[in-house]
Amino acid sequence: MDEFQEILQDFLVEAFELVEKLDEDLVELESTPEDLELLNGIFRVAHTIKGASSFLNFDVLTHLTHHMEDVLNKARHGELIITPDVMDVVLESIDLMKSLLSIIRDTSSDAGVDVSECVVRLDKISGGDGDVPTPVASAPIIEATLDEPEEAKEEEDEPDYDNMSDDDVEAEIQRLLEQRQEEDKAKRAAKVAAGEEVLAPPPDPDEEAPSEPAKASKPEKKPEPKAEPIKAPVPRASTKAKSMNDDEGLDAKAAAPAKRTNNTVDQTIRVDVKRLDHLMNLIGELVLAKNRLIKINDDVEERYEGEEFLEELNQVVSIVSLVTTDLQIAVMKTRMLPIGKVFNKFPRMIRDLSRELNKKIELTIKGEETELDKSIVEEIGDPLVHIIRNSCDHGIETPEVRLANGKNETGTISLKAYNEGNQIVIQIDDDGKGLNAEILKSKALEKGLISEKEADNMGEKEAFMLIMKPGFSMAAAVTNVSGRGVGMDVVKTNIEKVNGIIDIESETGIGSSVKLKIPLTLAIIQALLVGVQEEAYAIPLSSVLETVRISKDEIYTVESRSVMRLRDDVLSLVHIGDIFEVERILDSSEHAYVVVLGLGAQKLGLIVDSLVGQEEIVIKSLGEYLKGIEGIAGATIRGDGGVTLIVDVVALMDIAKNVKATSMISDQKSESAQSREKTKASDYTIMIVDDSKTDRMIMRKSLEATGMSLVEATDGQEALNILKQGDHHFDAMLIDIEMPRMDGYTLATEIKKYNRYKTMPLIAVTSRTGKSDRMRGVESGMVEYITKPYSADYLSSVVQRNVNFKSEFLS
Amino acid sequence: MSDKLKQVLSKQSKQQQNESIDQSDDIVQLVGFIIGEEEYAIPILSIQEIIKPFTWTRVPQVPKYVMGVFNLRGAVIPLIDLRLKFGLSEKKHSDETRFIVMKDRDDVAGFVIDRLTMAIRIKKGNIGPAPDTVNGDNTMIDGVGKQEDKIITILKVNKLLERDF
Numbered sequence: 022m023d024e025f026q027e028i029l030q031d032f033l034v035e036a037f038e039l040v041e042k043l044d045e046d047l048v049e050l051e052s053t054p055e056d057l058e059l060l061n062g063i064f065r066v067a068h069t070i071k072g073a074s075s076f077l078n079f080d081v082l083t084h085l086t087h088h089m090e091d092v093l094n095k096a097r098h099g100e101l102i103i104t105p106d107v108m109d110v111v112l113e114s115i116d117l118m119k120s121l122l123s124i125i126r127d128t129s130s131d132a133g134v135d136v137s138e139c140v141v142r143l144d145k146i147s148g149g150d151g152d153v154p155t156p157v158a159s160a161p162i163i164e165a166t167l168d169e170p171e172e173a174k175e176e177e178d179e180p181d182y183d184n185m186s187d188d189d190v191e192a193e194i195q196r197l198l199e200q201r202q203e204e205d206k207a208k209r210a211a212k213v214a215a216g217e218e219v220l221a222p223p224p225d226p227d228e229e230a231p232s233e234p235a236k237a238s239k240p241e242k243k244p245e246p247k248a249e250p251i252k253a254p255v256p257r258a259s260t261k262a263k264s265m266n267d268d269e270g271l272d273a274k275a276a277a278p279a280k281r282t283n284n285t286v287d288q289t290i291r292v293d294v295k296r297l298d299h300l301m302n303l304i305g306e307l308v309l310a311k312n313r314l315i316k317i318n319d320d321v322e323e324r325y326e327g328e329e330f331l332e333e334l335n336q337v338v339s340i341v342s343l344v345t346t347d348l349q350i351a352v353m354k355t356r357m358l359p360i361g362k363v364f365n366k367f368p369r370m371i372r373d374l375s376r377e378l379n380k381k382i383e384l385t386i387k388g389e390e391t392e393l394d395k396s397i398v399e400e401i402g403d404p405l406v407h408i409i410r411n412s413c414d415h416g417i418e419t420p421e422v423r424l425a426n427g428k429n430e431t432g433t434i435s436l437k438a439y440n441e442g443n444q445i446v447i448q449i450d451d452d453g454k455g456l457n458a459e460i461l462k463s464k465a466l467e468k469g470l471i472s473e474k475e476a477d478n479m480g481e482k483e484a485f486m487l488i489m490k491p492g493f494s495m496a497a498a499v500t501n502v503s504g505r506g507v508g509m510d511v512v513k514t515n516i517e518k519v520n521g522i523i524d525i526e527s528e529t530g531i532g533s534s535v536k537l538k539i540p541l542t543l544a545i546i547q548a549l550l551v552g553v554q555e556e557a558y559a560i561p562l563s564s565v566l567e568t569v570r571i572s573k574d575e576i577y578t579v580e581s582r583s584v585m586r587l588r589d590d591v592l593s594l595v596h597i598g599d600i601f602e603v604e605r606i607l608d609s610s611e612h613a614y615v616v617v618l619g620l621g622a623q624k625l626g627l628i629v630d631s632l633v634g635q636e637e638i639v640i641k642s643l644g645e646y647l648k649g650i651e652g653i654a655g656a657t658i659r660g661d662g663g664v665t666l667i668v669d670v671v672a673l674m675d676i677a678k679n680v681k682a683t684s685m686i687s688d689q690k691s692e693s694a695q696s697r698e699k700t701k702a703s704d705y706t707i708m709i710v711d712d713s714k715t716d717r718m719i720m721r722k723s724l725e726a727t728g729m730s731l732v733e734a735t736d737g738q739e740a741l742n743i744l745k746q747g748d749h750h751f752d753a754m755l756i757d758i759e760m761p762r763m764d765g766y767t768l769a770t771e772i773k774k775y776n777r778y779k780t781m782p783l784i785a786v787t788s789r790t791g792k793s794d795r796m797r798g799v800e801s802g803m804v805e806y807i808t809k810p811y812s813a814d815y816l817s818s819v820v821q822r823n824v825n826f827k828s829e830f831l832s
Numbered sequence: 833m834s835d836k837l838k839q840v841l842s843k844q845s846k847q848q849q850n851e852s853i854d855q856s857d858d859i860v861q862l863v864g865f866i867i868g869e870e871e872y873a874i875p876i877l878s879i880q881e882i883i884k885p886f887t888w889t890r891v892p893q894v895p896k897y898v899m900g901v902f903n904l905r906g907a908v909i910p911l912i913d914l915r916l917k918f919g920l921s922e923k924k925h926s927d928e929t930r931f932i933v934m935k936d937r938d939d940v941a942g943f944v945i946d947r948l949t950m951a952i953r954i955k956k957g958n959i960g961p962a963p964d965t966v967n968g969d970n971t972m973i974d975g976v977g978k979q980e981d982k983i984i985t986i987l988k989v990n991k992l993l994e995r996d997f
Contacts, residue, residue, distance in 0.1 A: 646939065646941055663903065
């Protein structure tokens, strides 16, 4: 069973590829019906599929392809001219083939699709009456005509019976081939489980018609050269050798698609996408580990400056990071597919559409070799379909209108793909009537999608983007092609899903151009890390235009929105803290940074407290439970193991519209009022920060008499953590200067950053008596300076004075 | 003699087998924990791991009981405070606070609980249905386990892991 499945899988993969190509070639053929080379190519493909499907006993498919092949064969010999009507039927049969293949993929059998009607039509075209198909031309002929189409033709006109001896040789070759095939078949039969029907001799099909095609690909071959010696190949040894080679290749293909015995073998292997996905995930983990390593390296560097081993460590770290990056690129490349995979279906679509809409449209494709990540290629198919349909329906005018406007009767849609930085740009241009901003606006107003005020403030580009709004449609009536107002919305959603950007340009009467800018890959991106209060957020670097440092008085309020001047423009501003509900604990400084975000034509300034830096981040999903949080695209794990949220710039732009002027000066929450009425001595809380246990003991003893509550910390870091927890409300702190981890000066500076501790008295208790030490103490916000040694009474009185200790509490 | 012995032995072993089957059928293993004043329990099999608290990242625009996300060996996992979820007041994490990482098929989340009690083996027969006052299908309570000296509320893990905002 497995063996059969394997063959079947290979067959399907190949068949789908071939059919895809068939579609494309046929449309091309319609415009150049004389192209014999192309026609032969098409015939070969059809034949290959027929051969393989008959081998696998897909009778319906064989039946269909057989008749299609007939038509093509006639056309090939000039007995039939391919008119659009003929092409319609052929294309219809291709569609049937596609659905048959899908059914085979899903059910492993080709039942369930009625092909008889199409077959009858095909048969009629090829001159039959619909039920007695003539024997099919077989492989040798194709090859002959392929190799020497011209000569073969000549021979048809002038039969050369002198070649009989060569025919004998040919027959011998056929016999050998036949033998080989039989052997091949036998081998396969041996491999496949005995019960498998696959390799049973072709059973008699249900109808009379398919009885031929079922056998066609193999048994026919032998009698053919004898029966029609006229068509035998040219008598030249070299040619024969060649044709034999080709024959073999083709037959092998037909018999078992798994065996691709091309002479110029492509050095490729097929790999399950799951394995690549897994590989990509592993690389993601590696990138995270690398980031972590770099961070640790930085820390170590700071701590052991000048040590010798540092250099070695540095080297290793940079090699690891270099290799990781290379590895990442290499793996990314394995996942790349040429965008042509998507583009290929459009010639056919344009053809169908232009016939349906009675317009003349030509499609030009450029850059189909441009490569994109597989997951993105899958995602952009639908959007492109919608954009192109839109261009055909709304963009390109009818031939009459075009002529009246002095344009070429035939409209052109051009599809281009190219690299731009680390983005791929897909550009869809048409030379139709273009978009009219005013009409778009009034239409959107009419449908209630925007308010009048919004319409007034709208620039041209923003107006163009209206066509992406759900429910927006310019079509007067719903047609088969468009008008439901969903298509372009799909474009927006899908493109945004892959972090892409849409840019529309248009000139009335000249045409319009839609640009889709898409990142090369999804999983790993460059991000700008920004800080707000104690939190950090990652902004995809692709949406960052620039960063500016501003002082607070550069921010103006216009109509309750914050704005600033950026060179000649007015940039609307929003504070990241307002969007993500960040609590303002730290006092914001006089200066702020503005990250200018750009998305198509839209611009927004995002105010942040600090810029942390640029980092390569791996996007992780927040999971089912937290999905759909506005403004958050996902999360990433940082070098220190913490989680950082990734900003969804698209959503952010939307949210920003509804955020009122940012209160840069955080309202002084009457935190000080919390220094509630003191009713007893223990309401006063003092923190003692000293690394020496003895010193803490001395201070504790000095203050215990007053009855105040005392909390101890062994260093600055611990003291800060206690403050952050907010379990106590401290009235004053006694701080030693020399401490491990964080010294007294740093601690004082840190404490002063917090609004609620701004007014808390900090008292330095130290043995450092130098003037410069005292100065530093004052600079960092200490109010008193007690030098060790001191008397208990002195310490106590200083503390009492600073916390306004009421003397009546002294017992 | 030896035949008899064999018979007896086989009989015994059969009995034992039956017993063990009975045991696994009848007994549910739970892990008990305290939130506020009450003891709750969840099936031991739905627990991925129990860890000591560590840092997490706040996530905006979620109910207060969703504390944020944390990094569990490379996976980003939501953290939910059960005290807040059950309408109790916020409490500082203490030495006894734990994160219980629960899973139900693909859904995983960490839950903050006040303290662990113990692993409980309880007979199915001793588990009663959730009291009628708890309304319908929407309840987070799977049942009530009766033990000699107390009753334990057994929670539905799939309900806990369900997003309800």
